[in-house]
Amino acid sequence: KAGVTQTPRYLIKTRGQQVTLSCSPISGHRSVSWYQQTPGQGLQFLFEYFSETQRNKGNFPGRFSGRQFSNSRSEMNVSTLELGDSALYLCASSLAGQGASGANVLTFGAGSRLTVL
Amino acid sequence: EDQVTQSPEALRLQEGESSSLNCSYTVSGLRGLFWYRQDPGKGPEFLFTLYSAGEEKEKERLKATLTKKESFLHITAPKPEDSATYLCAVITGGGNKLTFGTGTQLKVEL
Numbered sequence: 001k002a003g004v005t006q007t008p009r010y011l012i013k014t015r016g017q018q019v020t021l022s023c024s025p026i027s028g029h030r031s032v033s034w035y036q037q038t039p040g041q042g043l044q045f046l047f048e049y050f051s052e053t054q055r056n057k058g059n060f061p062g063r064f065s066g067r068q069f070s071n072s073r074s075e076m077n078v079s080t081l082e083l084g085d086s087a088l089y090l091c092a093s094s095l096a097g098q099g100a101s102g103a104n105v106l107t108f109g110a111g112s113r114l115t116v117l
Numbered sequence: 118e119d120q121v122t123q124s125p126e127a128l129r130l131q132e133g134e135s136s137s138l139n140c141s142y143t144v145s146g147l148r149g150l151f152w153y154r155q156d157p158g159k160g161p162e163f164l165f166t167l168y169s170a171g172e173e174k175e176k177e178r179l180k181a182t183l184t185k186k187e188s189f190l191h192i193t194a195p196k197p198e199d200s201a202t203y204l205c206a207v208i209t210g211g212g213n214k215l216t217f218g219t220g221t222q223l224k225v226e227l
Contacts, residue, residue, distance in 0.1 A: 004160070031213050043161075043204065043217040056214040090160050094213050104149060104213055108160030 004109035018079040025093030032074040037088040119144040123218035140205030141187040153204040195225045
C-alpha cells in the first residue's frame, strides 16, 4: 500500500518568489492536513482539507494557501516567500471524517524541505 | 488555546537503561493524544493513540499511558535503533487538527 507522497522533496527559492507543494494521500483517505516544521517552533498546523473543503486553519498569514482536488490530492502554495518560510512542510492524510472514533490517525509523508535564500 | 509540553528536551540512555518521556497538556475537550516517532529526514511515524485517562498501549519496548493531565512514554531496555525524536500531540475540537509538543530527542548508546 503506497504511503503519502510529497513532491518535490527538496527545493530552493529566493525571497519574493512563490512555491507550490504537492501531496498525494493514501488511497481512500479524504482528509489532508499540512504542517510546517522548524527547529524553533516544532510542528505547527497550517490547514486541513476534507472533501475539497478547508475544514480547519492554523495561525499563518494569508500568503499560505491550499486546495484539495476531487481525487483528494492536495497542494499548498506560499506566495512572496520570506527567509522565515524555510522549513520542512509535511502533509498528512487520514481516513476520518469528523468525529469518527478511533479513525483520526494521521499518516505523514516524508515532507518537502524548502530553503529560502 | 491548547498547549502541549514535552520533557526532557533531550535524553541520552545506555542500551538497556529504561526511562520515561513526559507529555503534559492543557486542553479543553481532549479527543485523543498521539505519540509519533520521527527519524532525521523523515516524516513522523505513528506509534499510539490514547483516548481516555487510564488507558495504556504497548508495542515492543514502548508503553504509553494517559492521565487527565499528562501522558508518559515508557521505554524498556532500549536499543540503539530506538534513537529518534518522539513527538506528542493532542487533538481537540472537530476535524483532524493536531497540536504538537516540541519533542524529546532520544539517543541510545551501546
